[in-house]
Amino acid sequence: MNRFFNLVITxxxxxxxxxxxxxxxxxxGDQFTSEHYMVTALSxxxxxxxxxxxxxxxxxxxxNQ
Incomplete structure (x- = not known):
């Protein structure tokens, strides 16, 4: 199960x-807009x-023994 979670996290x-x-x-390389930050954060x-x-x-x- 631990390997599965590591795969999902990756x-x-x-x-x-x-x-x-x-x-x-x-x-x-231009400056980010607020939409760029929002989409990156939501992803x-x-x-x-x-x-x-x-x-x-x-x-x-x-x-639990």
């Missing part, structure tokens, strides 16, 4: 990073949820 981290660098490449929401679920499920794999 995949969900790709979106905000690629959007951030995509905007820089498309705008040829990080799956990453935040993946981290939260991993934290909440961290004790689920352990036996």
């Amino acid at each position: 995949l969900s981290l790709i979106a905000p990073v690629s959007i951030f660098f995509g905007y820089i490449i498309m705008d040829e 990080a929401i799956p990453f935040i949820f993946a981290i939260l679920i991993k934290f909440l499920m961290s004790g689920a794999d352990k036996n």
